[in-house]
Amino acid sequence: MPGLLPVTSGPSRGGTLSGRGDGFSVRGGFSWGHCALRAEFAVAADGTPRLVGLDRPGGPRPVDPESALPLVELTALGHGSGWSGTRFTGTALGTRLKYRDHRTGRRGDWRWLHIELHDPDTGLTAFVELTSPDGLPVLRSRVRLRNDGIDPLALQSVSSLLLGGLPAPDTLDVLRARNDWLAECRWYTEPLRGTVADINGAVHGHASRAALVLAGRGSWPTDGHLPMGALAERGSGRTWLWQVESPAGWRWDLGESAHGTHLALNGPTDAEHQWRVGLGTGEEFTTVPGVLAVASGLDEAMGALTSYRRAVRRPHSDHNTLPVVFNDYMNTLMGDPTTEKLLPLIDAAAEAGAEFFCVDAGWYDDSADGGWWDGVGEWLPSTRRFPDGGIGVVLDRIRERGMVPGLWLEPEVVGVRSPLAAALPPDAFFQRDGIRLTEQGRHQLDLRHPAARAHLDTAIDRIVGEWGVGYLKLDYNIVIAPGTTAPGDLSPGAGLLGHAYAYLDWLSEVLDRHPHLVIENCASGGMRMDGATLAVTQLQSTSDQQDPLRYPPIAAAAPSAVPPEQGAVWAYPQPEYDDDLIQFTLGGALLGRIHLSGHLDRMTKHQLALVQYALVTYKSIRRDLARAVPFWPLGLPGWTDEWLALGMRSPDDRTTYLTVWRRGGHRELRLPIDHLADREVRVEILHPSSAPAGSVVRDEDGALRVTLPRTPGVLLVRLSST
Template identity: 75%
Template structure:
């Protein structure tokens, strides 16, 4: 069906194929009447493929009985066919029958919609598959419609379900811990470490065990990233996934029919208190699950990175990559005043910053800095900005050739704010009629028109009247499990509804102000999910204040966010020696430089080091919006003494390798496989005077010498 016009919806053939040159699929009706995905292949130039499972032939086609139905779901009165933590074998999933499908192409994306129907309840599931042409990436979501005569309370629905993967014996599973100040910490273990071999033949039953992972609350990436990967230990094939949920999510892996299954879900009743009541004629749509195929982890991550670029809202910031100075980190720390800001603004402009963002505290008129419990009005402090007010400071930023920015925490209202009484009770998160409070704040529900009107008025004042061109939108509380508004039957559904309404509101803001740049932040990287990244232009990667602890975060951040969106702090200080200044600056050069630090107190020599870093960054940033990441030393460990991150430009373009040394031996060899065996020129770009450091190409890899710690090198490889 590649490139075809829309097919008829009444096509009920039991076997059909769909895809494009980089992704091939095949669907077959199994003996129980359910439609199953039996082939998911990424062909390469030699004709071999990366397929969904062990297969029964050279084409990688899986036995239909080893595959799984396209959709699994549970509802009141319709649970699972067996008990256990795996999301397979549900009663409704086994009753859904293929009623038709259609396919076509929209822009550079192939799409397929498969219609499944249950005669008993009248429930219809529309499986909506898409794949960007040329990418080995599959995106899936499920839309449910109640076509019956009775209401149906749905408790869980799969977004993407895949069976027939290789045996757990052959697979390693990869997960990423994501904690405040310690984001993107990937770790690996054999799948058999969780899903034990129970000797299925002796029991005539699959193991009930599952490796399950779930995110909770209004910080969707608190604890773990909503991602995972399977790699084949011998063959190197990789299945890499993300769940595009701004609220709850769940995935699980288990043993099925001698192979492995993967189930991707949004929020569920069991984990997140999510459920919805579908009256006759009503619909609900799941969050999306995305799967990328590759011949190794780096290869699959390259495909997922490119997919993320196709899935997000277009914006000029994604190619311009301006340098942002933010006054917060290790600098003003939420205590801005006119007297403190003016010299910083001048120094940032001299160093080469292009945006200047005033972080938290600009609205605080209290004498003791106790603004936390009273925020919400977002009016500038007259105490902090006595001469000309905040507008005079914003004008100074513009006069120095930079775009002004402000920090905002739009979703919260302090419990002592007058807005608590001015806004209606239903504009806030609530449970059993009680307005929720968390850490001295109430949470707005962006589904309510009064909440949206309040934030629209705020943004129109800040952006429309004051001329602010950058908003850092933070979120520093977590609400779990959610809210039960008048239309909700469970708090998890209320939370997801609010989170999706919040992203809709952001899109409407960008429609009104298309040049506005929005940074997504939630105590650093606690909202680093695909749904949020598709709307915002930048993503905060961490609040980590120790420059020696930031490298493992910045080295692994491209697993969660494309480099041109990943904001990495660079906060050099006048008390740092030259090596530490270079170390903290160099670590941001393959992402988005978020400059901070007391530049106004630096010597001329120290400020020259900052200028040197920004000059290098501006020379390489045209390559970053199309580059894909790779990791010459593998994904970084939190305590690794040497770390490395690479960026590979398309085609025969340059590759960049950023190397950190925090200890250990002073020399190391880094394999760079995609240019191994070629004649390659290795050029140290930063620091311009690397204090005895060097990088030499030996024909297959890069030999790096860094005689002191801490040290960093940015190397460009051209062949």
């Protein structure tokens, strides 16, 4: 393992930032990191320690401390900002938190640095907790606050990660990703100056107050935008890529500061999310983590963030085996499962090569009027849908055909028509001003309440422990904003964050009891595609998109948010599709987690053979996907792009996979594959497996010339190098 970079301040505790009275003066700074990342710290004239450099070792020199930001910025009632504006910088408490101590260490493959700050006026102590995995240019930061004073504090915002001294806005482009239902992961680029105008600060004697602010809202943390962003320096390509790991509210902002640019990552705030937390004497609060990757280009940064996501998540065998899942919902049964409909579908899915079979919504619905929506909650099987032998007949058939049975649940909701709506205590549900919240015919459970938790534990232990279900698709189809004010909550945003963390704790306990269980996270597709949830669950739904021609930009961009072995991509071939469209919908899922659907039981032998070939191909490459990192030869896809491309490269670059889609435009495309430009490469078309619908030729400069004569068309290509 690479050694820890020397701490130039000497000992790991105290260093050169020494104290006198209530303040601290500077006799130097200190550095921390490893072979792939170096962080430099110094103290500004006001006595606040600051992160003055974050880059690869040997990168640009640290900036002047006055150009950087304090390590922590926060607001509390009675302790606001030093100036008015949309930015949470220049806060009163942030300028009073002085350096007191720092410690470094190592846990396994992770390096850590804790920096202790203190405000003598309020007695507030802040611990900046920084971690980084060996060999990755990625920094993870969170802030733990403790009230060591005698008066209570009501927090309104706390930063998770602050970085100033970045290049001037004139040189930077901002990348962010719109994330809407049926249209997830739509990245777009704009100049930072488009939002943060040049006001000629020298004339005014004041920095700009403008900021590019992005915030998530409600219980769908990725509704509207992914909690991610990036800065790219024009010319050099240097990239700063970040994510806020919040299962609820989040915010990031960019602004101009001291002739440079600053980045601030926050969890929920009072201004955007009605979030306030009270700290009595001795009480603590810890922020959601903020994560930042630094690299020479966007693909490199995305690769580092992908590796980080693998390092931080809960270990599970599913991440290495990548079994094929058949789900009966999409474009198939659509919430109307019965024994009669399922048995032939189960047989066909097994014949095609599926390894898991998930019965989706409706299996619990005994009504004849769509009660699967507002009657949910008890999670008992319908006798109307499964009349002879119950749902056990279906689950047994799945096992007999060599597959693992799965079921869909929406655990956090209780329908207004469910008996549980009256049986559970009122405080087990989200509420505001003492009134239980209702959204689209559902109530929202609060997983901090023991009765809500006990209800779900009983249901899961019955389904998994007694029925032998090995796969759960956990959906969430309502959004609650801004949250709940259960007894003890100071604000609805704080109640929402408390529930969100309780939900993740509950998931972890379920997996502790049932370690072989596989859990897919879904919220109307990708409305809960956040880093906190990805670290606990094994799979992530990427979309509910039902049009096979509109899925490619989602599938191509999904690895920007989800490692490929966790990103569930629908492939729903239908008997009425022609061969090209069957190959197209199958091919788009082969570099992710293939989620098969469609009426396979109605297909001809020829059509089913096309499905079988695709699954054989997938099974031959899936172990490589579990270690590969993504790249985009054409750049991140646009929603209406006629050609799209997604690549996966192995850590040693000996194996590269490339999916290319054509939805229109010219029949030929040139694709640069920069990391293989100087290598001897063998080119193979893996999909379509029989009678490929196109060709791939490698030019002398290493670029690929891809020909797809018909639309829609898709190719999966393997590039092998020595």
